[in-house]
Amino acid sequence: MSATTAADRRYSIKGAVFEAERLAPGLHVTSTPIGHLADISLRAVNALAAADEILCEDTRVTGKLLQRYGISTRLVPYHDHNAAKLRPRILAELAAGKALVLVSDAGTPLISDPGFKLARAVIEAGLPLHVIPGASAPLAALALSGLPSDRFMFCGFLPEKQGERRRLLGALKTVPATLIFFESPRRIEAALADITETLGPRPVAVTRELTKLYEEVVRGPAPEVAAQLAERETIKGEITLVVSPPLDEAPAPETIDEALLEASGHMPAGKAAAEVAHRFGLAKKELYDRLLVLKDKKAQ
Structure with missing residues (x-):
């Protein structure tokens, strides 16, 4: 694995170019956007630019993110199909003092992806493990x-x-x-x-x-x-x-009526019924019909 050179460790935000600050040795588990490319922290952008290499699921996906921020760090595919083969090489790089970033296609690595096995191996080897938190679906x-x-x-x-x-x-x-x-x-x-x-x-x-x-x-x-x-x-x-968690016992009819009238005081009847239905796990149509009855009684 060839590392990124010092001259390449830059990133840009809206045309402004910045020199990336040095990254501590170790594996940096780094969150990336789950959709909107602006949903990334400055610390994560810096890490992507400063890393010796970036381990990613799909180089095409992560490549779009790097392009957005003018980053040229080398990408290394790391996924279910090659993880077992690559882990010994990655651990050797970390033992040699390299700073590597681990990302997933979207969100926080280790959540439903093979990254947790690498993180566990890093811990077992006594090597530095860092986390750069951020977006999570x-x-x-x-x-x-x-x-x-x-x-x-x-x-x-x-x-x-x-x-x-x-x-x-x-x-x-x-x-x-x-x-x-x-x-x-x-x-x-x-x-x-x-x-x-x-x-x-x-x-x-x-x-x-x-x-x-x-x-x-x-x-x-x-x-x-x-x-x-x-x-x-x-x-x-x-x-x-x-x-939702398990529902408690069904609320008393008086409680539901009170909630319906309170909600209808600041929103249309349909939305009020939907809100109360969502809160108590009840059918919206039944609550809407009940609210109309309550309003008629109140108007009399």
Whole structure:
């Protein structure tokens, strides 16, 4: 592996060129944007420019990021198919005092990618390991979901086969935390159907194309969200699915009525019903009808 020369260690932001500050020896696990290329820290840009080499999943993907910031650091592919073969060479480079950066195609490395094996090997070898935090699709989806964020569990990709998917969901049924999954747009409707069957009509948020031009969040009880998506001809883009923790006992009717009237005081009836439905895991249409009744009574 040939290292980047000192003359190449520069980066540019909106035409302004900067000399990269020296990077400490070791492996730097570095977060990169999940969509919008501006979602990267100055520290991460500096690390990409200052590194001796960058280990990445796909050189084409990371190459676009480097081009955006005028960085010419050498890229070395590191993925599932070559990781075992490359790890000894990478450890030798680190032992020799090199500064290497590890990135994934998007977001924070080690989250659903082979990087964790390299990080573990670096730790076991007693070599320096650093982290440069930043963008993360699970955290972005959780923030957008409107679901409880005080306790959550990232579960990776749901299994492709229904039987395996339902078994996993069954094992997670009593976990007292918000659940976060990655899912394919081809299987999202099936996943929501299995969530409804296994976990009940919990509130969910289907987040799609996070930070990109067509970013979207569909919120509501799992069966309602599934029905909305079923009306579309196609569903595209990367999806992060957020599922509410187990629901408490059904709220008292008075509590629901109070929530409906409070919400309708500052938003249209449809939105008020949707917000309360999402909060309590109830059907939006039933709450909308109930709100109309409450408004009629109030007007009398």
